[in-house]
Amino acid sequence: MHTDLVAALDIGGTKIAGALVDGDGSLLVRAQRPTPAREGAEAVMGAVDEVLGELMASPQWGRAGFVGIGSAGPVDAAAGTVSPVNVPGWRDFPLVERVHKTAGGLSVALVGDGVAMTAAEHWLGAARGYDNALCLVVSTGVGGGLVLGGTLRPGPSGNAGHIGHISVDLDGDPCPCGARGCVEGIASGPNIARRALENGWRPGPDGDETAAAVAVAARAGNPVAIASYERAAQALAAGIAATATLADLDIAVVGGGVAGAGDVLFVPLRRSLREYATLSYLRRLTVAPAVMGTDAGLVGAAAAAIALR
Amino acid sequence: MHTDLVAALDIGGTKIAGALVDGDGSLLVRAQRPTPAREGAEAVMGAVDEVLGELMASPQWGRAGFVGIGSAGPVDAAAGTVSPVNVPGWRDFPLVERVHKTAGGLSVALVGDGVAMTAAEHWLGAARGYDNALCLVVSTGVGGGLVLGGTLRPGPSGNAGHIGHISVDLDGDPCPCGARGCVEGIASGPNIARRALENGWRPGPDGDETAAAVAVAARAGNPVAIASYERAAQALAAGIAATATLADLDIAVVGGGVAGAGDVLFVPLRRSLREYATLSYLRRLTVAPAVMGTDAGLVGAAAAAIALR
Numbered sequence: 001m002h003t004d005l006v007a008a009l010d011i012g013g014t015k016i017a018g019a020l021v022d023g024d025g026s027l028l029v030r031a032q033r034p035t036p037a038r039e040g041a042e043a044v045m046g047a048v049d050e051v052l053g054e055l056m057a058s059p060q061w062g063r064a065g066f067v068g069i070g071s072a073g074p075v076d077a078a079a080g081t082v083s084p085v086n087v088p089g090w091r092d093f094p095l096v097e098r099v100h101k102t103a104g105g106l107s108v109a110l111v112g113d114g115v116a117m118t119a120a121e122h123w124l125g126a127a128r129g130y131d132n133a134l135c136l137v138v139s140t141g142v143g144g145g146l147v148l149g150g151t152l153r154p155g156p157s158g159n160a161g162h163i164g165h166i167s168v169d170l171d172g173d174p175c176p177c178g179a180r181g182c183v184e185g186i187a188s189g190p191n192i193a194r195r196a197l198e199n200g201w202r203p204g205p206d207g208d209e210t211a212a213a214v215a216v217a218a219r220a221g222n223p224v225a226i227a228s229y230e231r232a233a234q235a236l237a238a239g240i241a242a243t244a245t246l247a248d249l250d251i252a253v254v255g256g257g258v259a260g261a262g263d264v265l266f267v268p269l270r271r272s273l274r275e276y277a278t279l280s281y282l283r284r285l286t287v288a289p290a291v292m293g294t295d296a297g298l299v300g301a302a303a304a305a306i307a308l309r
Numbered sequence: 310m311h312t313d314l315v316a317a318l319d320i321g322g323t324k325i326a327g328a329l330v331d332g333d334g335s336l337l338v339r340a341q342r343p344t345p346a347r348e349g350a351e352a353v354m355g356a357v358d359e360v361l362g363e364l365m366a367s368p369q370w371g372r373a374g375f376v377g378i379g380s381a382g383p384v385d386a387a388a389g390t391v392s393p394v395n396v397p398g399w400r401d402f403p404l405v406e407r408v409h410k411t412a413g414g415l416s417v418a419l420v421g422d423g424v425a426m427t428a429a430e431h432w433l434g435a436a437r438g439y440d441n442a443l444c445l446v447v448s449t450g451v452g453g454g455l456v457l458g459g460t461l462r463p464g465p466s467g468n469a470g471h472i473g474h475i476s477v478d479l480d481g482d483p484c485p486c487g488a489r490g491c492v493e494g495i496a497s498g499p500n501i502a503r504r505a506l507e508n509g510w511r512p513g514p515d516g517d518e519t520a521a522a523v524a525v526a527a528r529a530g531n532p533v534a535i536a537s538y539e540r541a542a543q544a545l546a547a548g549i550a551a552t553a554t555l556a557d558l559d560i561a562v563v564g565g566g567v568a569g570a571g572d573v574l575f576v577p578l579r580r581s582l583r584e585y586a587t588l589s590y591l592r593r594l595t596v597a598p599a600v601m602g603t604d605a606g607l608v609g610a611a612a613a614a615i616a617l618r
Contacts, residue, residue, distance in 0.1 A: 159557055
């Protein structure tokens with residue numbers, strides 16, 4: 001039988017999603033389980049096996065030629081293992097070998113979730129047609145991935161483009177990663193909300209203290225809320241400019257929940273980028289919002305597997 | 310006749326060097342002129358033509374198959390032009406076309422000087438055998454280049470790896486490039502010397518106020534001199550860690566005059582790198598001094614031309 005589908009897995013701290021993805025990026029069959037993130041390694045793997053089992057029960061399974069996994073990081077693509085920060089039971093867990101076995105011996109490609117999102121945006125989204133791209137996910141954390149010379153570049157470990165943990169403030173606040181002044185520590189959703197609260201912003205009657213609520217306040221003109229987004233934008237701009245300077249980029253695509261703030265984020269981000277991306281070869285650099293939405297992880301896991309075959 | 314040589318040009322603000330380079334990286338014929346950096350575009354090109362003319366007068370010239378140029382940046386490899394900061398007469402100067410004409414129609418590859426140095430270190434130097442490398446030149450300025458997946462990666466503009474102008478201090482001192490807190494503004498030789506002088510270090514009877522003199526003082530235990538090198542090391546470490554995090558690197562090779570400080574630089578550099586390069590996939594990252602010396606520019610221009618053929 002012609003194998004024209006990819007079995008894609010998107011593994012996060014909240015849910016484990018799977019799909020059979022065709023050559024146009026359409027999801028033909030879907031399955032999903034909550035991630036038993038606080039349980040042991042085998043319980044988490046059990047959820048993966050259930051998702052795979054559902055896909056394998058589909059009459060389309062026979063068309064699946066290989067498996068692509070995008071996983072919360074860090075991952076170790078060379079070893080085939082994952083150690084997702086938010087899934088404590090999995091440390092150096094041999095996910096590739098286990099999925100290979102469950103999936104009846106299909107070959108398996110593994111990348112970090114930021115790399116998967118990047119593969120999706122390059123295949124069918126905002127980075128389509130750009131040969132040199134950084135795609136960012138700005139959410140609870142800040143991740144990313146790189147396309148260089150027209151090709152997905154996950155690096156030997158599968159983590160390249162992990163912009164959340166580069167320091168843009170070498171004397172800055174300590175980061176849980178051990179470094180200081182990381183982009184994530186300034187620009188993630190929780191840090192946008194924390195900074196607004198510390199500087200006197202208060203949530204409305206609904207008690208919503210998230211970055212999304214800060215964005216609503218910013219749109220209404222609240223100066224503390226505006227300033228918190230501007231600071232996040234400045235850190236993202238410094239990080240994007242650093243990446244563009246190092247990798248000679250055409251475009252940066254910004255997705256994730258924080259990007260949902262729209263102009264509240266993108267207007268100061270574009271302004272700050274002009275301040276930090278100053279070299280002549282960066283004049284061509286553009287910034288665009290991500291467009292692939294919630295299926296980016298699955299489409300990207302498939303795209304990455306195709307790119308890395 | 311078999312064309313087994315590369316005609317290499319190394320174009321800097323002080324001198325224009327040329328050589329015929331063989332497949333082992335040996336320089337068979339050399340030529341050199343001072344750069345008439347304060348004169349007009351044609352005067353500078355005249356010096357290039359004289360260097361090329363000397364090479365072309367060699368009985369070996371017939372073995373030269375193509376030309377490789379490493380130039381002070383920024384360069385524009387796509388357009389074939391250069392705009393070296395220290396050669397004001399050359400702005401968007403069509404160097405590739407002009408060299409192509411002078412060299413009797415040989416094809417010409419152009420990269421920035423940091424990329425050329427990287428090509429040399431990867432071909433025959435400290436980065437040999439490493440598939441993912443950043444090489445830095447820490448001198449009057451701070452430049453660099455990248456090897457990714459075993460291949461030189463100059464980027465479409467020929468400037469990729471230009472680590473001197475990434476910001477590691479987003480609220481830091483303004484940089485002539487227009488950004489703030491750039492690595493070069495903290496870690497270059499002149500900035501090491503400036504910081505030492507500002508904090509009370511005084512040169513010896515010879516009046517030498519360079520970073521090399523600060524290194525001598527640091528080795529003798531002068532705390533201000535030591536602190537200035539430590540700060541430079543911290544900025545380099547933050548920049549190297551950012552690059553390693555983004556590009557998933559195996560090694561960083563540090564050359565240029567400032568690297569001549571030896572342990573005065575490398576001991577705090579390795580210490581600071583442990584603080585900033587914290588993610589699990591960076592455990593393999595090593596730091597090594599460059600080994601290619603003053604011919605790195607010529608060997609690298611040849612290596613880059615070979616890599617980009």
